[in-house]
Amino acid sequence: MATAKLMGASIKRREDPRFITGKGNYTDDLKLPGMTYAAFVRSPHSHAGIRKIDTSKALKHPGVVAVFTGKDMTGVNSLPCGWDLNKGKNIPGVVQDLVMVPHMPLTSDVARHVGDPVAVVIADSQDAALDAAELVTVDWDVKPSVTATGAAGQSGAALIHAGAPGNVAFKWELGGGDIDAAFKSADVVVKKRIVNQRLVANAMEPRACVARFEESTGDLTLWVTSQNPHVHRLLMCAFVLGIPEHKVRVIAPDVGGAFGSKIFLYNEEVVCSWASRQIKRPIRWTSTRREAYMTDAQGRDHVTDAAMAMSKDGKILGLHVKTTANLGAYLSTFAPAVPTFLYGTLLNGVYVMGAIKCEVTGVFTNTTAVDAYRGAGRPEACYVLERMIDAAASALKMDPADVRRKNFIPKFSGAYQTHVAVAYDSGDYAGAFDKLLQMFDYKKFRAEQAEARKKGRYLGVGFSTYIEACSIAPSKLVGALGAGAGLYESGKIRVHPTGGVTVFTGSHSHGQGHETTFAQLVADELQMPMDQVEVVHGDTGAIPFGMGTYGSRSASVGGTALHMSVNKIKEKGKKIAAHLLEASASDIEYVGGQFQVRGAPGKAVPWGAVALTAYVPHNYPEGLEPGLEETSFYDPSNFCFPFGAHACVVEVDGDTGHVKILRYIAVDDVGNVINPMIVDGMVHGGIAQGVAQALWEGAVYDEESGQLVSGSLMDYALPRSDMLPMYETARTETPTPVNPLGVKGAGETGTIASTPAVVNAVVDALSGFGIDHIETMPLTPERVWKTVQAAKSKK
Amino acid sequence: MSQSATTSINGVKHTHEVEPRLLLVHFIRELAGLTRTHVGCDTSQCGTCTINLNGLAVKSCTMLAVQADGAQIGTIEGMAKDGKLHPIQEGFWEKHGLQCGFCTPGMIMSAAQLIQRYPKPTEEQIRHQLEGNLCRCTGYHNIVKAIQHAAETMAGK
Numbered sequence: 001m002a003t004a005k006l007m008g009a010s011i012k013r014r015e016d017p018r019f020i021t022g023k024g025n026y027t028d029d030l031k032l033p034g035m036t037y038a039a040f041v042r043s044p045h046s047h048a049g050i051r052k053i054d055t056s057k058a059l060k061h062p063g064v065v066a067v068f069t070g071k072d073m074t075g076v077n078s079l080p081c082g083w084d085l086n087k088g089k090n091i092p093g094v095v096q097d098l099v100m101v102p103h104m105p106l107t108s109d110v111a112r113h114v115g116d117p118v119a120v121v122i123a124d125s126q127d128a129a130l131d132a133a134e135l136v137t138v139d140w141d142v143k144p145s146v147t148a149t150g151a152a153g154q155s156g157a158a159l160i161h162a163g164a165p166g167n168v169a170f171k172w173e174l175g176g177g178d179i180d181a182a183f184k185s186a187d188v189v190v191k192k193r194i195v196n197q198r199l200v201a202n203a204m205e206p207r208a209c210v211a212r213f214e215e216s217t218g219d220l221t222l223w224v225t226s227q228n229p230h231v232h233r234l235l236m237c238a239f240v241l242g243i244p245e246h247k248v249r250v251i252a253p254d255v256g257g258a259f260g261s262k263i264f265l266y267n268e269e270v271v272c273s274w275a276s277r278q279i280k281r282p283i284r285w286t287s288t289r290r291e292a293y294m295t296d297a298q299g300r301d302h303v304t305d306a307a308m309a310m311s312k313d314g315k316i317l318g319l320h321v322k323t324t325a326n327l328g329a330y331l332s333t334f335a336p337a338v339p340t341f342l343y344g345t346l347l348n349g350v351y352v353m354g355a356i357k358c359e360v361t362g363v364f365t366n367t368t369a370v371d372a373y374r375g376a377g378r379p380e381a382c383y384v385l386e387r388m389i390d391a392a393a394s395a396l397k398m399d400p401a402d403v404r405r406k407n408f409i410p411k412f413s414g415a416y417q418t419h420v421a422v423a424y425d426s427g428d429y430a431g432a433f434d435k436l437l438q439m440f441d442y443k444k445f446r447a448e449q450a451e452a453r454k455k456g457r458y459l460g461v462g463f464s465t466y467i468e469a470c471s472i473a474p475s476k477l478v479g480a481l482g483a484g485a486g487l488y489e490s491g492k493i494r495v496h497p498t499g500g501v502t503v504f505t506g507s508h509s510h511g512q513g514h515e516t517t518f519a520q521l522v523a524d525e526l527q528m529p530m531d532q533v534e535v536v537h538g539d540t541g542a543i544p545f546g547m548g549t550y551g552s553r554s555a556s557v558g559g560t561a562l563h564m565s566v567n568k569i570k571e572k573g574k575k576i577a578a579h580l581l582e583a584s585a586s587d588i589e590y591v592g593g594q595f596q597v598r599g600a601p602g603k604a605v606p607w608g609a610v611a612l613t614a615y616v617p618h619n620y621p622e623g624l625e626p627g628l629e630e631t632s633f634y635d636p637s638n639f640c641f642p643f644g645a646h647a648c649v650v651e652v653d654g655d656t657g658h659v660k661i662l663r664y665i666a667v668d669d670v671g672n673v674i675n676p677m678i679v680d681g682m683v684h685g686g687i688a689q690g691v692a693q694a695l696w697e698g699a700v701y702d703e704e705s706g707q708l709v710s711g712s713l714m715d716y717a718l719p720r721s722d723m724l725p726m727y728e729t730a731r732t733e734t735p736t737p738v739n740p741l742g743v744k745g746a747g748e749t750g751t752i753a754s755t756p757a758v759v760n761a762v763v764d765a766l767s768g769f770g771i772d773h774i775e776t777m778p779l780t781p782e783r784v785w786k787t788v789q790a791a792k793s794k795k
Numbered sequence: 796m797s798q799s800a801t802t803s804i805n806g807v808k809h810t811h812e813v814e815p816r817l818l819l820v821h822f823i824r825e826l827a828g829l830t831r832t833h834v835g836c837d838t839s840q841c842g843t844c845t846i847n848l849n850g851l852a853v854k855s856c857t858m859l860a861v862q863a864d865g866a867q868i869g870t871i872e873g874m875a876k877d878g879k880l881h882p883i884q885e886g887f888w889e890k891h892g893l894q895c896g897f898c899t900p901g902m903i904m905s906a907a908q909l910i911q912r913y914p915k916p917t918e919e920q921i922r923h924q925l926e927g928n929l930c931r932c933t934g935y936h937n938i939v940k941a942i943q944h945a946a947e948t949m950a951g952k
Contacts, residue, residue, distance in 0.1 A: 012888055019896030020903065022831035022872035028831035127814065170929030204835045204843060205897040256833075256897025257931050282930040289836035513933045681891050681937055688934030703824050713929070721935040722922040751933075765847035 002584070006524035010677035012779040015515045025253045027208040028224050028286045035210075036065050036270055038285040039129035041119035042294065043111030043135045046366040046706020047158055049141030050109060053147030056557065057135040058121055061127030066279050067136065068271070069119045070108030076274060078102040079265055079333035080239040082484040082759025085170045085791045087341065091339065091482040092421070096171035099164040101364070103330040105240065105270045111140075112329035113366050114708055115294025120271050122283055129612040142674055144707035145366035149326040152363035155582070160329060162539065164340040169362035170336060176419030177355025182318025186309035190392045196380045198326065198699040200369040200710075201373050202718055203510075205256020206292045211272040212282035219247050220277065222267050226252040227508050228548020229540050230509040231485065235265040235333065243276055245709060252538040255510035259689070260372040261296045261548050262510065264333035268295075280536045290727050293711040296741035298699055299373020302339065302380050303324040308388045309354070314406045315397050317354040319347060322382060325362050325370075332371035334483075341481050342377025342469070346650070349385045349416035349430040350467050350643055351407040356419040366706045368699075372550060374689055375468075375751040382466045386387040387757035390462070390763065394772040400760070401442060404433060404465050415739055420470060424641045425736045425744075428669070432732050433465055436645040437668040445649065453768060454637075458652040459662070464757035469642045470552035471738075472744030473636035488635035489553070490544040491561030493569050494521065495628035497615035499608035500580045501526065502534045506546010507558030512747065513678045514554060520674055521559055521741075525566045528607065529683060544631050552745030555674060556640050560739045564632035572628060576613050577605040579621040644668035648691075652765040659695055659762055667727045671736045671744035679746045684727050686750020692719040693751075694758035696778050772793065800864045804829060805873030813860045818879035820844040821869060822860035831871045831900045833927070836938055842928030845901035846870050854927070871900035874907075882948040883941075892941030894932035902928050905943045916946055 018024055041053075055067040085091050085098040107116055119136050123129035144158040151157055152167040160167055169693055183189060209224040220243065226232045229250040237245040255262060272283045288293070302323050309318040325339030344358035357541050393400040409416055413426040442461075449459045472478060475486030488504035507514055518535040526533075536542055546558075570590050577595030578585040589598045596604035612627035613620065649663040666683055673679050696717035700709045710716040735742030755777070762779050763771060769791040774783065800817075801810040806829050811826045823832050832855060835841035844855045847869035874881040883906050886892065893899040902925070909916060909924040916924070921942050922935070930938060930949065 013891065015896070016888045016893060017880075019893055019899050020871075020880070020887050021875050022829070022870070022900065024831060024896050026830075026833070028895065029824075030835070031828075067842040125817075202931055203897075204841060204895065204929060205833070206835065254896065256835075259931070284832075287837065289841070449933060513894070677891050681894060684934035684936040685894065685932045686934075689931075712838050713836045716836045717839075718929055718931070720927075720929065721925040721938065722919075724922075724935050726918070726939070727934065727936050 006520040006530060007674055009675065011516060011520060011675060013516045014519065015513065026256055027225050027253060028204055028285070031212050032210065032212060032221055032282040034281045034285050036122050036124060036279065036281050037126040037129045038283050039121045039133040040117040040322065040749055041121065041133050042267065043114060043116040043118060045111060045140055045142050046114050046147065047143040047145035049143060050111065050112050051139035051141055053119055053139045055119060057134040061128060061132035061135055063124040064121060064132045065124065065281070066122045066275065067119060068275055070104055070106035071247040072472060073274060075242065076105060077240050077746070078104055079267065079270065080235055081335065082235065082333050083337040083484045084484065085172055093172045093174045094170070095173055096168065098170040098336050099161065100573050101161040101163060101331060101558050105267045111366055114706060115291065115368065117267050122275060122279060142366055146699035147365050147367050147706050148703055149301055149324050149365065152326065152365045154520050158366065160366060164364055166365045166405040169364055171361050172340045173357070173359045173480050174420050174698055175357035176208070177317050177318065177353070179320055179355040179357040182355040183309045185494060186257065186311035186317050188308065188310045188395050189307055190306045190388060190395050191392050192773050193775050194304045194384050194386060194387055196300045196304070196383055197777050198370065198696055199299040199373055200691055200699050200716055201259040201261035201296055203257030203261055203298060203598050205261055206287035206289060207262065207274050207296060208286040209269040210284045211276040211284060213276040213280060215280045219249065220273060221249045221251065222269060223253060223254050223274050225262050226250065226707050227510060227550055229508065229538055230545050231508065231548055232265055233540050236270055236273060240270050249541040252508055254469060258373040258510045260299065260550060264297050264371055266295065284535045290712055293708055293716065294368060297332045297369050297371035298328065299368050299370060299651045300380060304382050304384055306388050306690035308392050310392045310396060312396065314396055314403045316351055316407050319353060319356050319388065321347060321358045323360045325360055326365050326367065326740040327355035327362050328365060328367045328369035330369045332369040335369060335371045337483065338372050338377045339777045345420045345422045346378050346381035346467060346469060347385055350409055350427065350465050352409055357419065358422050367701055374686065374746045378468050378748065379690065379752045379755060382464065382752045383756045386464045386466065387759060390760045391773055394767065400463055401437065404463060404601045405430065422639060425638055425738050427641065427643055428732060429465060429643055432643060432667045432669050435732055436647055436665060436728060439665050439728060440647050456652050456654065458765040460650050460652065460761040460763070462648045462757045462760025462764055464753045464760065465648045466753040467641055468749050468752050469639045469641055470748065471556040471636055473557065473639065474552050475635050485547065486635065487547055488633050489557040489561045489630065490546040490559060490633050491565050492544050492631040493562065493610050493629065496571060497603065499532065499611040499613050499775045501533045503533060503562060505535065505537045505558050506543055507550065508549045512549065512554060513675070517555065517674045517678060518559065518644060522562055522566060525563065552747035554741050556741070556742045556745050557634055557636055559741055559743060563635035563741055564634055565630040567630060568630035568632065573610045575621050575624055576610045580613065580619065582606050636738055638738045640671065640738050641647055642668065642670045642744040642746065642749050644749060644753060646753040646757040648761040649763055650758065650761040652762055652784060654788060657788065659779055659784060661725045663728065666750065667730045667732060668749050669732045669734050670746040670749060671752040672733060672742035673731065674743065681727050682746045683729050683750045685771065686748060686755045687727055688719055688724055689750040690754030691724065691758050694777055694779060696780065698778050712791050798861050800860045802863050802866050802868050804868045805870060815859065815861050817860045818862045819858040819860045820855040820858050823855060829870050829872050833897055833900060835897065840929065842905060843898050843901040845904040845928065847904055847907065852905050871890050871903055872901060883945040885948065886941040886945030890941040890944050892933065892938045898928060898930045902930065902938060906945065909942065910946050910949060914946060914950055916942065
């Protein structure tokens with residue numbers, strides 16, 4: 001049963017046939033007998049007290065089954081925040097404790113952002129529910145609001161939570177090296193304000209859930225658009241509803257993209273689960289896109305003052321960063337981790353640095369909650385650092401490529417201790433950059449750029465040499481940093497009596513292609529055809545407790561858990577084969593799909609015979625359990641640190657401010673690669689999202705009313721096919737020593753790297769106007785044009 | 796208040812009594828039970844609900860079901876014939892033109908019209924013709940390649 005090598009092969013995805021033919025199964029596709037439909041009544045105000053909610057008219061509307069407000073939900077607790085920053089718990093870096101503000105599934109006292117749900121209407125049809133929701137009247141006590149990050153802490157700003165004076169959620173800092181000495185000894189100090197605007201994840205499938213309570217058994221099943229169904233179940237059962245976890249099954253079927261926004265426990269799924277127990281009928285809720293803009297956790301939203309100390313020969317002596325991070329109106333599930341441990345720890349980048357200091361203040365505002373969005377903290381760190389490198393190069397009149405090269409950490413494997421807590425696993429940062437410059441032909445470009453400028457054309461190149469931290473672990477460490485959860489993953493291998501294999505993974509695929517890559521991994525290790533391997537994910541009723549997919553962790557953590565189970569299967573198989581061959585288990589090896597006496601292929605038992613013997617154990621080793629099924633939980637010893645170098649080439653229209661991307665080149669190092677086609681696809685999509693942040697996207701709140709102005713796809717500039725280029729991608733491969741597969745993670749690299757590459761390119765194009773920075777993204781034509789006009793008027 | 800609407804979807808007649816406000820996409824999803832035509836927005840921006848209506852690629856959220864009375868409709872479920880994938884479906888599979896799969900039915904239905912109009916489409920034509928269909932996963936790169944691949948296959952026939 002010899003098979004071709006599967007690891008490292010661009011194998012077409014096995015999940016695709018169902019997606020391209022119409023057999024996909026998303027939550028909103030689900031139809032159940034007796035189904036009811038939920039519509040939420042939401043605050044139209046950014047900040048308003050609730051004097052009275054009148055549901056009487058809605059209750060009389062034909063088809064309405066029930067109407068509930070927060071006051072009906074007795075015994076239901078706040079949605080939990082799963083990451084604490086608390087001095088009493090010895091969490092490092094905490095300057096001021098996190099204020100754990102309540103976040104009720106239906107708020108009954110105050111609405112704190114537009115879209116905050118206050119009531120739910122459940123009816124026999126979606127239309128009846130929506131119509132009746134219009135009949136619920138709320139007597140609002142409209143209050144002043146604050147939405148802007150920089151305004152939250154100003155005196156006189158509206159107070160959002162009584163327990164959080166000054167709207168401060170927490171204060172935190174991290175650093176290493178002598179920062180004062182670094183700035184004292186600097187030849188040049190560069191200071192910039194850097195705004196990383198708020199983004200909306202915009203997975204194409206809006207969030208949805210179906211909750212079904214079975215009165216006869218007491219079982220609750222929740223189908224939900226989730227990246228981590230076990231986490232959803234745990235948080236909902238243990239913290240909010242107080243119902244037994246073993247009586248709840250959470251299923252995350254096909255999920256249409258997530259990008260972080262489907263990690264978190266949300267109001268609607270909790271309300272539907274609770275309400276289904278009250279009305280004893282299934283309930284379906286599907287978010288409209290408008291609701292998604294108002295309620296899906298948003299991303300980024302930092303205002304940063306950064307200072308970089310440089311020597312005159314281009315060495316980075318120190319980086320001092322002061323960031324205000326907008327957390328929105330409530331603490332989303334993992335919100336406090338994003339602007340702290342996922343941000344400050346990455347400010348060292350790929351450079352040898354003298355010293356770093358990072359100070360972060362988290363603030364509440366009357367906006368939708370902010371949490372992890374693709375990259376989560378790491379894009380913000382990379383943006384600050386890569387923007388500052390270019391600003392420093394400009395101040396020193398040096399080539400930004402040279403400044404990067406002068407400061408790269410030399411090639412290493414094992415550990416590189418940074419100034420910001422983390423120790424990198426392996427890296428060859430100059431190697432990736434060299435490859436990039438080779439693909440790009442940098443010298444030639446600079447000549448073309450000079451020629452073009454003579455003709456009044458503004459070409460620019462931007463680099464980004466980034467680092468990313470993924471598969472965050474070990475659990476003990478993240479616990480010490482404030483996480484309420486572990487960050488391991490489960491992987492179970494079930495060998496059937498006839499030799500086929502079912503793989504159960506705690507990771508969840510919502511576009512990543514796990515059904516292909518995990519089958520590749522397991523089939524490769526068991527030396528069997530891929531069609532003998534089936535992958536199951538996304539169902540707490542079927543798989544062991546798993547932590548799910550985010551932070552580019554599936555291959556490195558989930559994959560390694562499967563690798564461990566494969567090894568256990570092989571070990572047990574050796575014992576069975578040894579018995580059948582009358583040999584010692586230590587003399588058995590697994591080669592070419594059979595268990596054989598070492599070096600003697602003729603003395604062998606095929607895989608299938610061992611599988612069958614495990615389940616029909618007539619001739620079987622004494623004391624060995626029948627069956628062939630193994631489960632492993634893998635808790636990595638460290639993070640993995642992918643890295644790479646990106647370049648973006650743009651042309652800016654000096655008259656209109658329009659930015660056109662001419663080339664986009666990416667060299668990424670994600671360690672060993674299981675399926676290059678899938679990794680390339682991940683990189684493409686990541687780049688698109690990062691480019692979009694640089695040029696087009698932004699969640700805009702009206703500062704007066706607190707309304708989300710960019711609250712629909714008509715107003716929020718999601719990139720379209722005619723706005724983006726083809727991407728030129730390549731890789732270097734530096735395996736991580738952290739896990740036995742050598743894989744790092746590929747889900748977020750593109751997003752992290754691309755935003756600064758694009759902005760640096762635009763700034764480079766405009767350098768002739770004396771422009772060395774643009775404070776705020778996105779670089780819309782209007783913003784670029786105004787920047788150019790301001791620069792011209794200065795001259 | 797309800798009105799009768801009859802459409803032929805993938806060659807099968809569907810007649811339902813509907814409220815006049817019912818959108819065609821909900822007729823297709825909820826009444827005809829063809830749930831692969833998706834709803835991704837509420838402003839006719841995303842294109843996940845794209846179908847073929849009387850020979851034209853149409854966003855089925857922009858029409859009322861009663862307006863489609865008597866129409867011939869094609870959806871993603873009808874693209875593969877006799878167990879054989881349509882070349883556009885093959886193209887998306889071959890070139891990894893999808894990740895989460897949610898936008899894919901709409902993309903494929905738009906691409907069918909695109910290739911009809913431009914049998915040998917350039918990258919620019921593909922990007923322009925597809926700008927009514929949003930994808931958040933792929934960055935469009937492999938979708939362009941998928942459609943080029945499909946067009947080449949179809950031209951070779």
